[in-house]
Amino acid sequence: MRDLCSSAVEAALAAGASYADARAVVRRSQAVGTKNGRVDDLSDVETEGIGVRVLVGGAWGFACDRRLEQDAARQTAERACDFARAAPGGHDRALAAIEPQQGAYRTEVVRDPFDVPLSEKVELCLRAEEALRHENVNVTQAALRAQRERKVLVSSDGAELEHELVECGGGIDAIAVGDGRYQIRSYPSGHVGSSAQAGWEYVEGLALEREAPRVAEQAAALLRADPCPAGVTTIVVDAEQMQLQVHESVGHPTELDRIYGTEAAYAGTSFLKPGDLGALRYGSPLMNITADATTPGGVGTFGWDDEGVPAARKPVVVEGVLRGFLTSRETSAKIGSGTGGSMRADGWSRMPLVRMTNLHLEPGHGPVEALIADVDEGVYLETNKSWSIDDKRLNFQFGTQIAWEIKNGRLGRMLRDATYTGITHIFWGSLDGVADPEAWRMHGLTNCEKGQPGQHAHVYHGAAPARFRNVQVGVHA
Amino acid sequence: MPESALEIAERVLQAAAGEEAVVVAHVERSGLARFAGAEVHQPTLIDNAVVELSVVREGRVGVAVGNRLDSDGLAELARRATEAAASMSPDPELPPPAPPAEFPEADGFDEETAALTPHEQAELASSAIGAADGFPVYGYFTSGACEQAVAATTGLRAGQRFTDATVLVLAAAEGASGYAERTSWKVTELDTAATARESVWIAGRTREADELEPETYRAVLEPYAVSELLEYFSWDSFNGLGLLEERSYFSGRMGQRVFDEKVSIADDALDPRGLPKAFDFEGVPKRRVPLIENGVARGVVWDRSTAARAGNGQESTGHALPASARKWGALPMSLDMAPGEAESPEALAELVGDGIYVTRLHYLGIVEPREGVITGMTRDGTFRVRAGQPAEPLVNLRFTVSVPELLSDVLGLTRRRLLVNQSEFYDERYPTAALVPALATACFTVTGTGSGPGV
Numbered sequence: 001m002r003d004l005c006s007s008a009v010e011a012a013l014a015a016g017a018s019y020a021d022a023r024a025v026v027r028r029s030q031a032v033g034t035k036n037g038r039v040d041d042l043s044d045v046e047t048e049g050i051g052v053r054v055l056v057g058g059a060w061g062f063a064c065d066r067r068l069e070q071d072a073a074r075q076t077a078e079r080a081c082d083f084a085r086a087a088p089g090g091h092d093r094a095l096a097a098i099e100p101q102q103g104a105y106r107t108e109v110v111r112d113p114f115d116v117p118l119s120e121k122v123e124l125c126l127r128a129e130e131a132l133r134h135e136n137v138n139v140t141q142a143a144l145r146a147q148r149e150r151k152v153l154v155s156s157d158g159a160e161l162e163h164e165l166v167e168c169g170g171g172i173d174a175i176a177v178g179d180g181r182y183q184i185r186s187y188p189s190g191h192v193g194s195s196a197q198a199g200w201e202y203v204e205g206l207a208l209e210r211e212a213p214r215v216a217e218q219a220a221a222l223l224r225a226d227p228c229p230a231g232v233t234t235i236v237v238d239a240e241q242m243q244l245q246v247h248e249s250v251g252h253p254t255e256l257d258r259i260y261g262t263e264a265a266y267a268g269t270s271f272l273k274p275g276d277l278g279a280l281r282y283g284s285p286l287m288n289i290t291a292d293a294t295t296p297g298g299v300g301t302f303g304w305d306d307e308g309v310p311a312a313r314k315p316v317v318v319e320g321v322l323r324g325f326l327t328s329r330e331t332s333a334k335i336g337s338g339t340g341g342s343m344r345a346d347g348w349s350r351m352p353l354v355r356m357t358n359l360h361l362e363p364g365h366g367p368v369e370a371l372i373a374d375v376d377e378g379v380y381l382e383t384n385k386s387w388s389i390d391d392k393r394l395n396f397q398f399g400t401q402i403a404w405e406i407k408n409g410r411l412g413r414m415l416r417d418a419t420y421t422g423i424t425h426i427f428w429g430s431l432d433g434v435a436d437p438e439a440w441r442m443h444g445l446t447n448c449e450k451g452q453p454g455q456h457a458h459v460y461h462g463a464a465p466a467r468f469r470n471v472q473v474g475v476h477a
Numbered sequence: 478m479p480e481s482a483l484e485i486a487e488r489v490l491q492a493a494a495g496e497e498a499v500v501v502a503h504v505e506r507s508g509l510a511r512f513a514g515a516e517v518h519q520p521t522l523i524d525n526a527v528v529e530l531s532v533v534r535e536g537r538v539g540v541a542v543g544n545r546l547d548s549d550g551l552a553e554l555a556r557r558a559t560e561a562a563a564s565m566s567p568d569p570e571l572p573p574p575a576p577p578a579e580f581p582e583a584d585g586f587d588e589e590t591a592a593l594t595p596h597e598q599a600e601l602a603s604s605a606i607g608a609a610d611g612f613p614v615y616g617y618f619t620s621g622a623c624e625q626a627v628a629a630t631t632g633l634r635a636g637q638r639f640t641d642a643t644v645l646v647l648a649a650a651e652g653a654s655g656y657a658e659r660t661s662w663k664v665t666e667l668d669t670a671a672t673a674r675e676s677v678w679i680a681g682r683t684r685e686a687d688e689l690e691p692e693t694y695r696a697v698l699e700p701y702a703v704s705e706l707l708e709y710f711s712w713d714s715f716n717g718l719g720l721l722e723e724r725s726y727f728s729g730r731m732g733q734r735v736f737d738e739k740v741s742i743a744d745d746a747l748d749p750r751g752l753p754k755a756f757d758f759e760g761v762p763k764r765r766v767p768l769i770e771n772g773v774a775r776g777v778v779w780d781r782s783t784a785a786r787a788g789n790g791q792e793s794t795g796h797a798l799p800a801s802a803r804k805w806g807a808l809p810m811s812l813d814m815a816p817g818e819a820e821s822p823e824a825l826a827e828l829v830g831d832g833i834y835v836t837r838l839h840y841l842g843i844v845e846p847r848e849g850v851i852t853g854m855t856r857d858g859t860f861r862v863r864a865g866q867p868a869e870p871l872v873n874l875r876f877t878v879s880v881p882e883l884l885s886d887v888l889g890l891t892r893r894r895l896l897v898n899q900s901e902f903y904d905e906r907y908p909t910a911a912l913v914p915a916l917a918t919a920c921f922t923v924t925g926t927g928s929g930p931g932v
Contacts, residue, residue: 048545119563264615265647351519351521391928
């Protein structure tokens, strides 16, 4: 694959490119899913191809082809150059300078998930599902996934990089239906579970069977629970929902390509401006957010990004003040700071975009019980159910699968259909407690969407439960 | 001549010799020129061919997908599918692969669209940028030609070609934004410059936007907004699996009056005004499926598996997804909402009298599937309606609506309908769109305010 990429870069330079990179990718994904005691998904997907990105006269071009062959690689490079030449616009692009990079990065695994027989995966799902059985649960489901991606990046700036990234993960859901209500509980997180860059030991550590009875009991109990009342109150948000809060209201708005408007027509822009760096108060002094492409086990971890920039750990928000953006070499050059490091592409057939890697809310102090103890009246919210945020990442509304009333510092009755809403910087400004590292959890999402044509990214977030004051809850139609 | 999708599918069947099998082959050649400001910044040319092999063994199905089409690649594909099938537990309700069928005419392939070169695709993007006359615009022009085939050991052979082209333009500056898009399977039916001018015209009316008190308003929804609400609602409620699992709003309501009698909705992949398709991913012929007739719930869509589970003689309606995504059930991907009598969205504003006017929605989320509750934001052209006329611009509004409530008191619909693109072009290209009118409702619940229009 390295020779193919080198040929593509040479062909692009010969065709007039001032810069070129070529990525050859072979990706295999396996999914196993069971529902109500039957296997309802067993698929094994492997695709391969080469994507060539070029700068010609300051304009980007990108083309791709499934064929990992010399002729195809060179033709793809030439097509990318032709497309760049045809592009309208004034074109004045520069890339932040980086040292030429060579090397290889491989995920460390104890047990390769593709060495685990499919029959063992099916058995694990069925056992977890069996443990979800409950007289008031109508649908039980379990899902496991594994992915291996081998890729080679060669660029005209001297990058020669190889990756072999291995991920796996899974989750369970219990769905209860009755009296016209539909309630779901999930573990370890909503929306097809959690993944990590690791071997099968990660899936075994999820202990799906062990957690299943609690998940099922809660789903059934939600049918009888009272709805979350409407009002302005104190909320304590569990680690999993906090991860999505970080993702939507900090991760996406700090992507510098959005700030410069390149996602305006689809995912949106940002309330942040380039000049806010180092000056904007994002939240309370308890808010500390870090982008860390080196997090062990993170599905956003790599050796180098898809532009060949080495992985690094960087502050984004420090004591409530904006200190960093997620960047590419192009946006770094534009803002005059940094060298990028967040460019990621979805496979071989898409251009790299500025994406989150692993983005964490740093832990605070004290156990979650102490956060709750300091609440006279409020709501404890757990596990994401629905999400929505505006195009500048200001007005958000989240729903959670389950909630509990907090009265006089203790958890009380269970509540269903809980939602909360706010404006990003006001909400983060009301943060007055983050639990300690004991309560800090990490989960990997595989459904972050961006770009036209669309791209899925796998991102990882760590957070501990956190407390916010004066938040609107219980929004209903 | 390049190998056709059906020829590729035949080779895959041969590679899986000895097994009962279904093959879907998908060939794509597409280009997308994405622009921001006055520049193309994400130009993407894609050449791909993907095959999906489902091996069926005694009630067990294993699925493998790949794009390495030489003999070694196909042999490996067959090995993976067979291994997957062997690991399945038997499903006594699993229907066999679809039999051979007569397929309807579905004219959705245009030679001119298929022949567009990257240079021409870039020029069409350029024409949109140029027509904005210096107003910053963001969006894309894209076109693609795809070929799909389904072949099975039952003797089923199905092949179709389809083209699509879309221009999408967001005109946006500080404090102002507008939106317009057009999609068709014939590029000659798109006027990229006019689309840009429409977007700029809307943007020009959105400066100095006001806030609005959260409450329930009467509202005009442009086709872009109607299409997106229907799409999200359909995932649970018009999905046969959703009905079986009782997360559909229509659970227990089939045959009942559920919406205003002015509302009729079907799924019609054969309509040449849409993006026509002749068959689904199981090779079952497409047909028009009534979903709502004059406000009465008439049906949902099915694939072969969910239809078998439903019993009572239910048949597939031709709405299967690819085998690797079939766990999500059957989805309507050619929604068709019947028109009304109103001459224009402005005429709908007269019916609303006092309310709001919504051009487009953003980032919808399903809050409660069973009740069809959806939240999201308005965007790029939200206005107050006063005395039956669109009036001052509004900031982006957070809404949380029950789609059934919204459709239960419909004041009117426009006679003219718009084909609204519903593809975001993730994964393999399979263009989908909804043919919908603008709509006026008495029930659109605003639950908050967000940022102003523009970038």
